[in-house]
């Protein structure tokens with residue numbers, strides 16, 4: 001069942017019931033440190049617990065940002081995909097950068113997960 005309150009905000013691990021958050025917060029997997037200008041893989045899985053991908057309830061997309069800078073979107077379909085994506089990313093500026101992933105569930109709204117990565121020379 002749809003939960004209208006979840007559509008009025010960007011949800012995080014602290015939003016909604018813990019069981020709902022556990023299925024929706026994107027989990028980012030990335031090396032702790034990467035080289036500036038060198039490609040690396042960011043893997044994103046929606047939820048610590050598996051999220052269904054049924055016609056009436058599914059994850060529609062996963063977006064990846066570095067801070068407020070958009071990097072990528074992967075659109076997903078019910079039944080034919082799973083909410084696990086990998087993106088090859090190149091960051092050009094040194095320093096600690098916050099990767100932010102957003103997923104959208106058609107019944108439970110948008111959810112954010114973050115992970116810091118250290119970009120060095």
Ligand SMILES: [Fe+2]
Nearest residue numbers: 105106107108
């Ligand atoms: Fe959901």
